[in-house]
Each structure stands twice: as structure tokens, then as C-alpha cells.
Amino acid sequence: MISIKLHQVNELLEAEVITGEELLDLTVNYGFGCDLISDSLSFSRPDCLLLTGLTNIQIIRVAEMVEAKAIVFVRGKKPGTEIIEMSRQKKIPLMSTKRFLFESCGILYQHGLRSY
Amino acid sequence: MQLEFEIKGMDFARAGEAAAKIKKALQMVGMEVETIRKTLVVAYEAELNVVIHAYAGTLTAKISPDAVEIKVMDEGPGIADIELAMQEGYSTAPSNIREMGFGAGMGLPNIERCSDQMELTSEVNQGTLLTAIIFNRTSGEK
Numbered sequence: 001m002i003s004i005k006l007h008q009v010n011e012l013l014e015a016e017v018i019t020g021e022e023l024l025d026l027t028v029n030y031g032f033g034c035d036l037i038s039d040s041l042s043f044s045r046p047d048c049l050l051l052t053g054l055t056n057i058q059i060i061r062v063a064e065m066v067e068a069k070a071i072v073f074v075r076g077k078k079p080g081t082e083i084i085e086m087s088r089q090k091k092i093p094l095m096s097t098k099r100f101l102f103e104s105c106g107i108l109y110q111h112g113l114r115s116y
Numbered sequence: 117m118q119l120e121f122e123i124k125g126m127d128f129a130r131a132g133e134a135a136a137k138i139k140k141a142l143q144m145v146g147m148e149v150e151t152i153r154k155t156l157v158v159a160y161e162a163e164l165n166v167v168i169h170a171y172a173g174t175l176t177a178k179i180s181p182d183a184v185e186i187k188v189m190d191e192g193p194g195i196a197d198i199e200l201a202m203q204e205g206y207s208t209a210p211s212n213i214r215e216m217g218f219g220a221g222m223g224l225p226n227i228e229r230c231s232d233q234m235e236l237t238s239e240v241n242q243g244t245l246l247t248a249i250i251f252n253r254t255s256g257e258k
Contacts, residue, residue, distance in 0.1 A: 037164075037217040042157055042226055054217040058164075061132035065139060065156055082129075 002112035003027040006070050006093055009049060012107050013097040015072060019084050020093025028069045030116045033105045037062055044068055045116040051104050055079040060086050068092070074101045117141065117179040123166040125192070128216070131167040135160035138177045138186075145179060151252045154230035155184045158248045161223040162188040168213055169193065170243065181252065183232075188246045195238040202228065202236075 007024035010017060017024065028049035034040045035053050044050055046067035052059055055077045063071055070093040073079065078096050079087075087094050097104055119141060121134035138159050142152045159177065166173035170192025178185040195201045202224050209219025228234050231248040238244040 035217060036220050036222070038161065038220055038222040038226055040217075041160055042222075042230075052217075056216045057129060058132060058216065058218075061136065062160075065132070065136055065160065 001029055002114065003029050004049075004108065004111065004113050006049075006095075008111075009070070009072065009108065010095055012111060013072060013095070013099055013104050015095040015097040018073075018078065018094040018096055019088045020070065020091065023070075023091060023093045026069055026093070028113070031105060031108050031113045032068075032115065033074075033101050035101070041066060043116075048116065049108070049113070051101060051108075053077050053101060055083065057083050057086065060090065060092065063092055064090050070095065072097055072104060074099060074104050117145065119177045119179070121163075121175045123163055123170075123173045123175055123188075123190070125167060125169075125171045125173075127167055131164055132160055134163050134175050134177075138184075141177070141179065142184065147179075147184070147252050148254050150255050151184065151250055154250050155186065157230040158186050158227050158250060161227050162186060162246055162248070164218065165223050165244075165246075166190045166192070168209055168218060173243075183252055184250045186246075186248045186250070189243065190245075191243045194240040194242055194244055195236075196240050198236055198238060 030048040032044040032048045033051040044066045050068040051072045073096045076098045170190035173190030176187045204225045205221040207219045207221035213219045232251045233249040235247045
């Protein structure tokens, strides 16, 4: 298992940190990319990095429930203030990258991050 | 231990709170990790089904050392064809719900997969009753 630090994820995906700048020293053990709530809940695992194009409040709830470490929003998506505030409270760092989901997952895979 | 939650239709801001609280309770009493994960899927999917499709509902979680029982009763349009609703990919969710990442037709199949026993009954224009039991064990999805 290869772990990657969040600041490395941020650099690799040329992402923007939306919240949780102080938590970027945390590491993620797995990656999971998905645009469906049900699948995110069923198939992601604790300590994963969740990559998604969904920006509604339910993705934060799912991330909290599955104990995901952080979320990267792909395709340049950015969540609303309510969601940013909720993530701040729950200490779930949020990042946004202009890259597509496929490309983002590919880059992280290339650098050693694997699926569960 | 028994937990009970009221669920309101279309209340997406609070949707998922019941499932999150059930998870915390299960962790506190020391249930198996796999039991917690499966219960979470069952409770969340069932809760969201009420939010998406019904007007109001009640979710009850009965926790014992051997198993968790999730019971969800709602007032709503009901399910006309349960067999069809159980098929993966079948959904009646409108497009605005699908845009939120729901409505892929995986809710009920996911509930069934994560339950050891499941019973679903429904009356059109009245409501739906779902009972799912998850045994407390270290592994095993259907």
C-alpha cells in the first residue's frame, strides 16, 4: 500500500485548496473516483481520497460516514459556502482541480495511489 | 438499544443524519466493522429513499449484540411493482434528483446486498414498509 500526502495530491492535480489547508500533511491510503452517491457509500473505504464531480451536501455526509480523508472536486467544480463550512467543522479538506475525473485518477495512480 | 428518527420528504440538508447517528451508536457499543459498514449502507439508502420519494417517514434501529434491525415506514406514493423496483438500474427519481448523484436505481439493490434478511411491503398511495436485518459478524455480503 502506498500512501500519498494531501499536499502532494494538491500539487499533482494542480488543485486549489478550498478548505483544510492546515490538514494537508495527512496521508491517504486509497483513491476512489465516483459521481454517484450510492456507489461512493458502498465502495469507498476509510482513509481514502474521494474524487468526485458532486458538490452537494450529501457527498460531505457520505465522506464523513465512510471516513474518507479528503475530497477532490474534479472538472473545476466548487461547492457552496454551506458545504465548505460543514467540511471545515468535520475537518475534511476540500480541493478543486480543473482536471477531469479520469485524468485525476490516472495521475494519482501513476504516482502509486491505488484503489481499495 | 433502540433509536428512532423522523424523516421528512425532500429535506436534503438533513438527509443522512439518522444513518450517521446510527453509525456512531454502533461504534460505541463495539459492533463489528463490517456490520457497521453494511448497516450504514442500509440505513442511508433507506433514509434517502424516504427523502427522495415519500412525504414523511420514521426510521427505527434496534441494536442487539447479535444483529441490527432497521425498520423504515413511510407515508408516500408507495411502490407499484416491487420486483421492478428491486432491479439494479431501475429508478423513478426525477432529473433534478439524478443531478445530485442519486437515482441510479441502486438504493434497494444495495439494501438487499447488505442485509441478511429483508422484507419490503408497499401500498400504492399509502406508503412503504422496509425491514432489514444485519447480523453482527466479521464479513459476508450477499
